[in-house]
Every structure is written in structure tokens, then in C-alpha cells.
Amino acid sequence: MKIREVKAKSILGRSGITDYCVNCYTGCGFGCEFCYAQLFARSHKGEEWGGYVDAKVNAPELLKKEIKTAERGVVMLSSATDPYQPLEKKYELTRRCLEVLLEHDFPITVLTRSPLVTRDIGLLKQFKECTVGVSITTDDDKVKNVFEPFTPPFRVRIGTLKKLKEAGLRTYAFIGPMMPMNPGAVAEAVAPLIESAFIDRMNYPHLWKGTAEKNGMGMDGSFFEKTRDELVGSLRERGVAADALF
Numbered sequence: 001m002k003i004r005e006v007k008a009k010s011i012l013g014r015s016g017i018t019d020y021c022v023n024c025y026t027g028c029g030f031g032c033e034f035c036y037a038q039l040f041a042r043s044h045k046g047e048e049w050g051g052y053v054d055a056k057v058n059a060p061e062l063l064k065k066e067i068k069t070a071e072r073g074v075v076m077l078s079s080a081t082d083p084y085q086p087l088e089k090k091y092e093l094t095r096r097c098l099e100v101l102l103e104h105d106f107p108i109t110v111l112t113r114s115p116l117v118t119r120d121i122g123l124l125k126q127f128k129e130c131t132v133g134v135s136i137t138t139d140d141d142k143v144k145n146v147f148e149p150f151t152p153p154f155r156v157r158i159g160t161l162k163k164l165k166e167a168g169l170r171t172y173a174f175i176g177p178m179m180p181m182n183p184g185a186v187a188e189a190v191a192p193l194i195e196s197a198f199i200d201r202m203n204y205p206h207l208w209k210g211t212a213e214k215n216g217m218g219m220d221g222s223f224f225e226k227t228r229d230e231l232v233g234s235l236r237e238r239g240v241a242a243d244a245l246f
């Protein structure tokens with residue numbers, strides 16, 4: 001993988017999901033096939049998604065400056081990369097940006113696939129308003145490995161949610177994109193560990209239909225609707241505020 005240290009021009013971006021987003025990296029070491037972020041990495045046109053990561057090494061210093069004039073609002077980490085992808089272990093850019101956000105009392109929401117988020121539990125607990133989500137796509141690692149071979153397996157994601165929950169943090173699951181799974185088993189595993197869940201199909205067929213079909217996993221509209229309904233039903237039965245995004 002090509003790793004570059006770069007200086008970003010800005011770091012506190014506006015977000016359509018929350019008020020702001022902070023992306024300390026361009027690219028993502030997890031390299032999921034379905035990732036929409038690959039569509040926006042203009043400076044890396046033609047390079048393989050997952051084959052590069054730019055670490056914005058000035059992100060914390062830039063955030064310190066930009067936050068001084070920003071109106072208080074919810075910050076998402078991250079919207080176009082995984083804030084706890086493998087390189088974060090070395091660079092700690094997400095961690096240092098969290099320290100800045102904490103100092104200025106900005107509310108945050110974190111979304112990751114990685115158990116590395118548990119490193120920062122002590123810091124996350126200090127926020128007055130903080131939610132932490134883990135992305136889940138399937139309970140079947142053979143299916144996961146077709147589309148996201150470099151991400152942690154299902155049991156590790158469940159273990160991550162468990163640690164976050166046990167630490168007293170407010171947790172959620174982002175279940176998307178839905179892949180072939182046992183929806184009841186997914187709901188049973190995550191429900192005790194989360195307050196809410198968001199369910200989505202994401203970029204199918206645009207980015208990953210070819211691979212799905214090549215591997216005998218073609219998913220059509222009825223697959224997504226059926227799986228969505230089963231997940232929403234099972235999660236709500238278990239007291240989770242579950243919402244579908246389509």
C-alpha cells in the first residue's frame with residue numbers, strides 16, 4: 001500500500017449526515033469493494049481503492065484553528081474513511097482530533113469497523129454527547145471476505161460493541177450494505193449491545209454487483225427488502241430503535 005503524509009488545507013467539513021465531518025485520512029486501508037468514498041477521491045483517480053492512504057498529518061493543528069470560528073454542532077468521524085483503520089494505530093490523528101473536539105465541547109458521533117476504537121474509550125467517555133457505531137454487513141465471514149477481506153470478522157465487531165457498551169457509551173449499529181446473512185442471528189447478537197440501528201443497501205448495483213454475481217451471491221430488490229424487514233422487525237422486538245434508510 002502507498003502511504004503518504006500530506007498537509008490538508010481544511011479539516012472540519014460540512015456534512016449532509018450531521019453538522020460536520022472530520023476525515024483524517026484520504027483513502028482507507030480496509031479497501032471495501034462497495035465503499036462510496038472511492039468515488040470522491042479525486043486526487044487518486046485511477047489508483048486501486050485500498051491501495052493508498054494519505055495521512056493528513058496536520059489535521060489536529062488545523063482543527064484547533066478551524067474550530068475557534070465554528071458554530072457548535074455534531075461532528076461525524078468519519079464520513080469518507082474509517083477513523084480507526086490500521087494506520088490510526090501509528091498516527092493517532094483521529095485520537096488527537098477527538099482531544100480538540102473534547103476541549104471545545106463539540107458533540108460527536110463515531111462510525112468504524114475496527115476494534116481500535118476501544119483504545120480511545122477513556123477519551124470518548126469524557127464527551128457530554130457521544131455515540132459510537134460499528135458497521136456490520138453480515139454474520140457470515142465467508143460472505144464478508146468476498147467484499148471486504150481486510151476488515152475484522154463479525155465476532156470481533158460484536159466484541160467491540162460489547163466493550164463500548166460495557167464502558168457506558170451510547171452505541172449503535174450501521175447495518176449496511178446488507179449482504180447475505182441470517183437476519184435473526186444478527187439481530188440477536190447486536191440487540192443487547194446497541195440503542196439504535198440504521199439499515200441500508202448502499203451502492204448496489206453500482207459498485208459491487210459484478211463481484212456478487214461472480215460469487216453466486218446476486219442480490220435483487222426482494223433480497224434487500226426482505227432482509228431489511230426481517231432486521232427491523234427482529235431488532236424492534238428486542239427494544240432497539242431500528243430504522244431503514246431506503
Ligand code: SF4
Pocket residue numbers: 028029030031032034035036037080081082113
Ligand atoms: S471501512 Fe468504511 S471507509 Fe473504509 S473502505 Fe470500508 S466502507 Fe470505506
